[in-house]
Amino acid sequence: MAKRRKLGRGVAVVGAGMSRFGMFRDRDSKDLFAEAFRDMTASVDKGLDPADIDALYLGNFSNDYFMRQSHWGPLISDLVGITPKPATRTEGACASSALAFREGVFAIASGFYDIVLVGGVEEMSKRTTEEVAEGLALATVPYEGKAGFTFPGVFGAVATAYFEKYGAGREHLMNVTIKSHENAPLNPKAQYPYTIRDMMEAKKASLEKRGIPVPEWEDEKAFLRDSKVNPVVAWPMHLYDCCPISDGASCMLLVAEEIAKNFTDEPVYLAGMGQGSGRGFHASEALTYFEATRYAAKEAYGMAGMGPEDVQFAEVHDCFSIAEIIHIEDLGFFREGEGYKAVEEGRTRLAGPKPINTSGGLKCKGHPVGATGISQLYEVWTQLRGKAGARQIPNKNLRVGAAHNLGGTGGTCTFTILERR
Numbered sequence: 001m002a003k004r005r006k007l008g009r010g011v012a013v014v015g016a017g018m019s020r021f022g023m024f025r026d027r028d029s030k031d032l033f034a035e036a037f038r039d040m041t042a043s044v045d046k047g048l049d050p051a052d053i054d055a056l057y058l059g060n061f062s063n064d065y066f067m068r069q070s071h072w073g074p075l076i077s078d079l080v081g082i083t084p085k086p087a088t089r090t091e092g093a094c095a096s097s098a099l100a101f102r103e104g105v106f107a108i109a110s111g112f113y114d115i116v117l118v119g120g121v122e123e124m125s126k127r128t129t130e131e132v133a134e135g136l137a138l139a140t141v142p143y144e145g146k147a148g149f150t151f152p153g154v155f156g157a158v159a160t161a162y163f164e165k166y167g168a169g170r171e172h173l174m175n176v177t178i179k180s181h182e183n184a185p186l187n188p189k190a191q192y193p194y195t196i197r198d199m200m201e202a203k204k205a206s207l208e209k210r211g212i213p214v215p216e217w218e219d220e221k222a223f224l225r226d227s228k229v230n231p232v233v234a235w236p237m238h239l240y241d242c243c244p245i246s247d248g249a250s251c252m253l254l255v256a257e258e259i260a261k262n263f264t265d266e267p268v269y270l271a272g273m274g275q276g277s278g279r280g281f282h283a284s285e286a287l288t289y290f291e292a293t294r295y296a297a298k299e300a301y302g303m304a305g306m307g308p309e310d311v312q313f314a315e316v317h318d319c320f321s322i323a324e325i326i327h328i329e330d331l332g333f334f335r336e337g338e339g340y341k342a343v344e345e346g347r348t349r350l351a352g353p354k355p356i357n358t359s360g361g362l363k364c365k366g367h368p369v370g371a372t373g374i375s376q377l378y379e380v381w382t383q384l385r386g387k388a389g390a391r392q393i394p395n396k397n398l399r400v401g402a403a404h405n406l407g408g409t410g411g412t413c414t415f416t417i418l419e420r421r
Helices: 029-043 074-080 096-109 129-139 142-146 149-165 170-186 196-209 222-223 257-262 289-302 321-328 339-344 361-365 369-384
Strands: 011-018 053-058 087-090 116-123 232-235 248-256 268-277 313-315 400-409 412-419
Touching: 011 029, 011 096, 011 257, 029 074, 029 116, 053 074, 053 096, 053 268, 053 313, 074 087, 074 116, 087 096, 096 116, 096 268, 096 369, 096 400, 096 412, 116 196, 129 149, 149 232, 149 321, 170 196, 170 222, 170 268, 170 321, 170 339, 170 361, 196 222, 248 257, 248 369, 257 339, 268 289, 268 361, 268 369, 289 321, 289 400, 313 339, 313 369, 321 339, 321 361, 321 400, 369 400, 369 412
Parallel strands: 053 087, 053 116, 313 400
Antiparallel strands: 011 248, 011 268, 116 248, 268 412, 400 412
16 A cells, blocks of 8 residues: 655645647747636636746756757746746656646645746747657667667557557557547647548548549548558557647646635645656566556555546546557556557547546647646646536546656656546
8 A cells, every 4th residue: 555645735726728739830938838827817717916926837848959948937937927936947858847736736735835836838849850859869768869769669669569468459559549539629729639530531632632542441540551641650650649749838826725715616626646757668677567657656546545446537648659558557547458458448538437638638639748747737627627618528527537747768757636526
């Protein structure tokens, strides 16, 4: 049984905001964070004076590489008008803003602050695909980098190992992709709000317009099997198994539990959180699980006094389709080697018993790495408040949701459980 960890005082989320995710050649990180901040401010039912914010914790992985600009904490603090209050940048690769959330929680739980802004931002579209791949590969361990591993290669190796151990195959990855693309059109902030069928029909129309023979794709899987439209990136990972290059920002307002009702009649409370670290793949016992995820989950469940069965839905770090399958097993939602079967059976769909990545996930919503952790929590918060619109989970007693965020090749992982009381 995991140690039951407790905070000095409770923490609530009383507002959250997110920019549209995408590739924005004419917008920069400050534009994107301003959009997210305005969205967050508008969500605080009883109003917010930014002057009341005590501190900022901001996640950013690599704008210093992508944009040749560092020191993003005070830049964003000045943007939203809270200087000279303290501003701290957190970095944990793709988990950077999830770490900002944790630091904000600890700051409030300690009693030092009462109202904290946490968020994240990343601007990736101003670099070539090769430059982005090189920048992201800075989050691998040195041995992996020297072996030429970029992230598609890493998760290609993970998928190969999983297939060999459990008998899954490419068709099962397609199930994840199709499901994510079904959720994304319901999310107005998603980078790719299209179903696979939408893209298949658009491709047909494009070929017909150019007078090129149109393949007879009988369904979405036939489309995904076609290597001309869905080429190999790092076998068995194909193009539609991979998340996109993205720009975006997200933020949340955290407050001490005892003052939450001053901001909203519908606060969402932190129930549990955990963080784990992991070793490089060269030293891992197996490629079919992430030890950091398992540790973070154990810590969060222990703090919340809950188990996997209590979490009604979750956002998990699906940077690649195989990752979603691995994570839903490591978090205890399904047994080892059973995750791909659960997806195939529809158990992770929006109307299924354990909805996963209702936002469209990183795969379709987008993955501006520094903003991803908070954007996942934004989706959980939105669902728990019943404000998700067309993608709202059809459960009238929705009470507990969670977000799982992975950084690097499993080196940093967070798992956060939120609840509506």
